[in-house]
Amino acid sequence: xxxxxxxxxxxxxxxxxxxxxxxxxxxxxxxxxxxxxxxxxxxxxxxxxxxxxxxxxxxxxxxxxxxxxxxxxxxxxxxxxxxxxxxxxxxxxxxxxxxxxxxxxxxxxxxxxxx
Amino acid sequence: xxxxxxxxxxxxxxxxxxxxxxxxxxxxxxxxxxxxxxxxxxxxxxxxxxxxxxxxxxxxxxxxxxxxxxxxxxxxxxxxxxxxxxxxxxxxxxxxxxxxxxxxxxxxxxxx
Numbered sequence: 001x002x003x004x005x006x007x008x009x010x011x012x013x014x015x016x017x018x019x020x021x022x023x024x025x026x027x028x029x030x031x032x033x034x035x036x037x038x039x040x041x042x043x044x045x046x047x048x049x050x051x052x053x054x055x056x057x058x059x060x061x062x063x064x065x066x067x068x069x070x071x072x073x074x075x076x077x078x079x080x081x082x083x084x085x086x087x088x089x090x091x092x093x094x095x096x097x098x099x100x101x102x103x104x105x106x107x108x109x110x111x112x113x114x115x
Numbered sequence: 116x117x118x119x120x121x122x123x124x125x126x127x128x129x130x131x132x133x134x135x136x137x138x139x140x141x142x143x144x145x146x147x148x149x150x151x152x153x154x155x156x157x158x159x160x161x162x163x164x165x166x167x168x169x170x171x172x173x174x175x176x177x178x179x180x181x182x183x184x185x186x187x188x189x190x191x192x193x194x195x196x197x198x199x200x201x202x203x204x205x206x207x208x209x210x211x212x213x214x215x216x217x218x219x220x221x222x223x224x225x226x227x
Contacts, residue, residue: 033214043205043217056214090159092215104215106151106159 002027004093004107012113018079021110023091025072031055031096032074033104034066037088046089049074050096078112086114117142119208121218128196128225136191136221138180138206148189149207149215150180159205165189176200201225 005024013019025032033056034046048056049068068074072093078085088111092104118141128134140146150162163174170182180191189206206218 035215035217042219043207043215045214045216048214058214092159102147102209103149103161103164105161108158 004091004105006089006091006107006110008110009108010111010113012115013081014115015081015083017081018077019081019112021076021078021089021091021112023074023076023093023107025074025091025093026105029093029095029105030072031094031102032068032072033092033094034074034076035090035092036060037090037109038086043090046076081114083114086112088112117208117210117216119206119216119218121204121206121221123221124219125222126224128223130198130225130227131195132225134191134193134196134200134223136204136206136223138189138191138218139187140189140206140208140216141187142208142210143187144210147209148180148182149209150174150178150189150191151205151207151217152202153205153220154202162191162204196223196225198225198227 007022031050033048035043037043045058052068063079066076088109090109091107094102094104120139122137148165151159152162153159163172165172165182173179204221207215209215
């Protein structure tokens with residue numbers, strides 16, 4: 001079974017631009033979560049989507065948004081990029097229907113550098 | 116708010132030494148506990164997980180962890196480390212949602 005895939009793997013943008021990252025979950029997984037990983041803050045939860053609906057949200061500004069399509073693929077968008085948005089953005093997928101006993105499987109991440 | 120503490124930020128060991136990485140969490144209810152590992156240049160991989168039952172959990176590559184509810188701890192152990200265990204290790208907790216709360220990670224360096 002193919003793992004979680006993320007595109008692109010690397011991205012360089014300038015301040016003020018916007019960016020869209022893509023995530024394809026493991027086949028059969030309906031939940032997709034996004035995390036930001038930085039050296040200073042570690043891994044922080046952005047949001048989770050299940051069945052095309054945002055089910056959970058972390059403490060990030062409204063510039064960070066996402067969506068999920070009917071095939072469970074998800075996109076994350078960051079508008080008006082700031083230098084501090086430079087990070088590794090990780091996507092994780094899980095079944096989403098097992099109640100509290102869920103295991104998330106992570107993709108390789110998209111490394112975003114904002115200049 | 117929930118939090119996860121990993122007190123060891125950087126651990127340096129020689130091959131064959133024993134390893135114990137600490138993890139404490141703050142939530143008092145039912146929790147799911149995880150250890151993930153990130154090898155250099157690779158993505159986060161699940162090492163082991165605890166949902167319920169036997170508090171001693173065995174994972175891949177000889178790792179194990181013990182859930183001690185009274186201490187809110189889920190420490191990771193390995194009796195004899197190898198150079199290939201050099202990686203960053205993350206403890207994570209979830210309770211009633213898919214949201215994972217991660218610790219800040221422990222960087223392990225193993226020298227041959």
